[in-house]
Amino acid sequence: MVYIKDLAKHVGNEVTLKGWLYNKRSSGKLQFLVLRDGTGIVQCVVFKGNVSEELFEEAKRLTQESSFEVTGIVKKDERQVGGHELDVKDLKIISIANDYPITPKEHGIEFLMDHRHLWVRSRKQWAIMRIRHRIVKAIRDFYDSRGFTLFDPPIITPNAVEGTSTLFETPYFDLGKAYLTQSGQLYAEAGAMALGKVYTFGPTFRAEKSKTRRHLTEFWMVEPEMAFYDLNDDMDLAEEFIEYIVQTILEERKEELEILERDTSNLERVKRPFPRISYTEAVEILKKKNHEFEWGNDLGGADETVISEEFDRPVMIHRYPAAVKAFYMKRDPENPELALAVDVIAPEGYGEIIGGSQREDDLDELLKRIKEHDLPQEFFEWYLDLRKYGSVPHSGFGLGLERTVSWICGLDHLREAIPFPRMIYRNTP
Numbered sequence: 238m239v240y241i242k243d244l245a246k247h248v249g250n251e252v253t254l255k256g257w258l259y260n261k262r263s264s265g266k267l268q269f270l271v272l273r274d275g276t277g278i279v280q281c282v283v284f285k286g287n288v289s290e291e292l293f294e295e296a297k298r299l300t301q302e303s304s305f306e307v308t309g310i311v312k313k314d315e316r317q318v319g320g321h322e323l324d325v326k327d328l329k330i331i332s333i334a335n336d337y338p339i340t341p342k343e344h345g346i347e348f349l350m351d352h353r354h355l356w357v358r359s360r361k362q363w364a365i366m367r368i369r370h371r372i373v374k375a376i377r378d379f380y381d382s383r384g385f386t387l388f389d390p391p392i393i394t395p396n397a398v399e400g401t402s403t404l405f406e407t408p409y410f411d412l413g414k415a416y417l418t419q420s421g422q423l424y425a426e427a428g429a430m431a432l433g434k435v436y437t438f439g440p441t442f443r444a445e446k447s448k449t450r451r452h453l454t455e456f457w458m459v460e461p462e463m464a465f466y467d468l469n470d471d472m473d474l475a476e477e478f479i480e481y482i483v484q485t486i487l488e489e490r491k492e493e494l495e496i497l498e499r500d501t502s503n504l505e506r507v508k509r510p511f512p513r514i515s516y517t518e519a520v521e522i523l524k525k526k527n528h529e530f531e532w533g534n535d536l537g538g539a540d541e542t543v544i545s546e547e548f549d550r551p552v553m554i555h556r557y558p559a560a561v562k563a564f565y566m567k568r569d570p571e572n573p574e575l576a577l578a579v580d581v582i583a584p585e586g587y588g589e590i591i592g593g594s595q596r597e598d599d600l601d602e603l604l605k606r607i608k609e610h611d612l613p614q615e616f617f618e619w620y621l622d623l624r625k626y627g628s629v630p631h632s633g634f635g636l637g638l639e640r641t642v643s644w645i646c647g648l649d650h651l652r653e654a655i656p657f658p659r660m661i662y663r664n665t666p
């Protein structure tokens with residue numbers, strides 16, 4: 238069996254392809270069957286003069302998404318999708334699809350979401366999934382080739398990491414309640430003290446009550462954590478990482494970006510160095526643009542968009558008011574009102590893709606924060622141990638996979654950036 242992506246190697250030869258009918262049209266003695274096999278699409282031409290009467294009639298039975306096997310000669314044809322065409326000699330139907338619900342006409346988004354299990358077969362969704370996969374590989378390659386060790390954190394956890402308002406709760410035998418992890422970071426910190434540089438990469442959960450295009454309740458996050466890195470080292474790594482992902486996709490997923498009609502000129506500019514501004518400078522930008530905002534508040538999606546419009550590539554905003562950030566962040570020694578935090582904001586209105594910080598490495602300070610945030614100290618004893626036994630400065634960040642996919646693909650909403658999205662109002666199919 239040959240795959241459509243390899244047809245260039247078979248020009249002039251007879252091959253057998255297997256797949257599904259994407260589309261078809263006919264005119265008298267000719268039937269044009271567009272076959273997709275998961276690796277690409279190709280037009281198969283059934284000419285009445287080349288095949289038996291029975292086979293010509295059999296081919297007419299094919300409906301959209303019916304599965305079939307087809308044998309023919311590969312011809313080069315630049316005008317066709319994929320650059321090839323198949324001159325059909327034989328054809329076998331595997332299974333007829335009756336009334337496939339997603340037709341070439343326009344469908345509403347809720348209808349498509351209800352049929353997500355079928356929608357993933359369509360061309361744009363195919364392109365997005367192939368870009369997502371390549372981004373995942375780029376992420377792994379980036380860390381694996383820089384001395385990082387993959388360190389898998391648990392998903393079932395006894396406490397919150399990123400605030401208690403977005404915790405998913407589950408009963409847990411005799412131990413009472415457990416929670417789905419919001420972030421692997423605290424465990425990654427233990428890993429960094431053992432292995433130096435680690436990363437976690439897996440699903441994380443937030444009971445987000447927000448119904449925005451940027452929020453899922455289940456999303457994937459990659460979290461590097463590095464011993465002996467300060468905030469500047471953290472930012473250096475973050476910009477090198479984002480540049481690597483974007484440039485890799487530009488090189489390796491050209492066809493998919495074309496299918497998505499992505500304007501890649503904006504992505505081509507994603508090169509180091511990225512602008513770095515403090516939170517206070519970001520607030521000044523908002524003021525200058527007459528965008529209402531008060532120093533001390535957290536930056537929301539709309540604020541981020543206004544700030545990002547000032548720059549032609551991702552912008553790093555550092556040193557936020559500690560009050561709006563997580564308990565584990567180290568305070569700025571020059572102004573303890575500020576946390577040594579960094580958020581990376583994607584261009585074109587895609588908002589925050591990275592959140593990170595230098596971590597509080599002083600035992601007493603950290604204890605104080607846990608109390609201030611009203612967190613149950615008993616569940617953090619192991620985390621405090623990391624400060625008791627050879628504490629060192631360390632930093633890390635988390636990159637949201639779906640936000641990154643959505644930005645690179647130019648999508649309107651995160652729901653198309655993951656095979657089966659989970660949102661406040663949807664947990665099917």
Ligand code: 4AD
Binds near residue numbers: 453458460590593639
């Ligand atoms: O900024 P966040 O909450 O940071 C953390 O979880 C840290 N513990 C990371 C670390 O320092 N190791 O989340 C990190 C990123 C965000 O920038 C965003 O890209 C993504 O995770 N994210 C979401 N993506 C989709 N849906 C949601 N509800 C998301 N919440 C965060």
Ligand code: MG
Binds near residue numbers: 580589591592
């Ligand atoms: Mg954040």
